[in-house]
Amino acid sequence: MIEPKAPHLSNMPMWEKWKEEQDLDAKKALIEQYLPLVDYVTNRMAIGLPKNVSKDDLASNGVMGLIDAIDKFDYKRGLQFETYASWRIRGAIIDGLRQGDWVPRSVREKAKRIEEAYQHLEQHYLRSVSDSEISTYLQVSEKEFTVMLQEIAVTTVCSLEDPIREEESETRMSLLVDEKAKNPDHKVHEFFLKESLVKGIEKLTEKERIVVSLFYYEELSLSEIAEVMSLSPSRISQLHSKAILRLRGALSKQKDQLMQNS
Missing domain, CATH: 1.10.1740.10 (RNA polymerase sigma factor, region 2, helix turn helix motif)
Incomplete structure (x- = not known):
């Protein structure tokens, strides 16, 4: 026994x-x-x-x-x-x-615009899109896009803990932590959301994947990741922001589809 x-x-x-x-x-x-x-x-x-x-x-x-x-x-x-x-x-x-309410509304709106841009373009092209393509879609220069990423960097440090939908308590990161058993219907939804997260991570650039892995799984700080990757902290912050906005877009799209099919 x-x-x-x-x-x-x-x-x-x-x-x-x-x-x-x-x-x-x-x-x-x-x-x-x-x-x-x-x-x-x-x-x-x-x-x-x-x-x-x-x-x-x-x-x-x-x-x-x-x-x-x-x-x-x-x-x-x-x-x-x-x-x-x-x-x-x-x-x-x-x-x-x-x-x-520590983040200005204007910054939240910029983050939402970029998230929606990644969601739309990557669904259209079925691949990871470049900074140039995102900038063109947003009708800004690449330099302006970089500035936008710097402005919204603080909103993405915690963004995987934000609710998937405004009225819900379920978070994106909670999909990776099984705290208690859930009903079969929820399990089906959770399966497809996890699958969407995996696909979203696959679409990240190599550097973005490394940043996400070191930050969320190895629990290094952004400054520590900068030392590991021999990049500046501001560059790591940009990579982190882009990675999270891509993932947020992918998960939001998947969640909307699941809601429509429920």
Whole structure:
């Protein structure tokens, strides 16, 4: 008989006291143990944000996300709490940023225009399109397009955590994290959305794929990626912005198609 997989958690007695006995001292101890995780996520997300965004505010929202993670985490499933908590902390920080409306409307509109341009052109040509083609479609020079990318860079650092549709809570990145079982219909939709994400990543340029991989999977900061790729931080920021706008366009299109067929 195969033994069930044991949870790999530090301070298991604390988890048991909190989850089984609702011991508040145990919960406090868990919060204190994982506070460095809030600092890590906060520092990483603060890169590229406007100077008027307080890191203390980010950390405060992050702590709320950590507490939410400790409350909702099922320690018996054998999952890594750090991974689960990181998404909760990141989500709480993004919620705080969204409520603060820290991005000017004009910048959001530019990001939307570029996203729609990638979506339209890449669906038309069935390939990755160049900066020149995007610039022509937007009726701007390539230099102006580069400036637009610089302006919207801060909106793309968190963009995979934005809702797929304005009225929904499901995020693009949540498609990569299976937190709980879902109904069969949702699984079908999720399958096609993941497939769309994979196809979208395949259409990225080699450098864009490397940036996405290092940022979201290896969890390097944009400045660290710049050192690895021997490029300037501003160039890495541009590559990241273009990659995310391509992916957002691909996923938005797929989501609309699924909604029409529902």
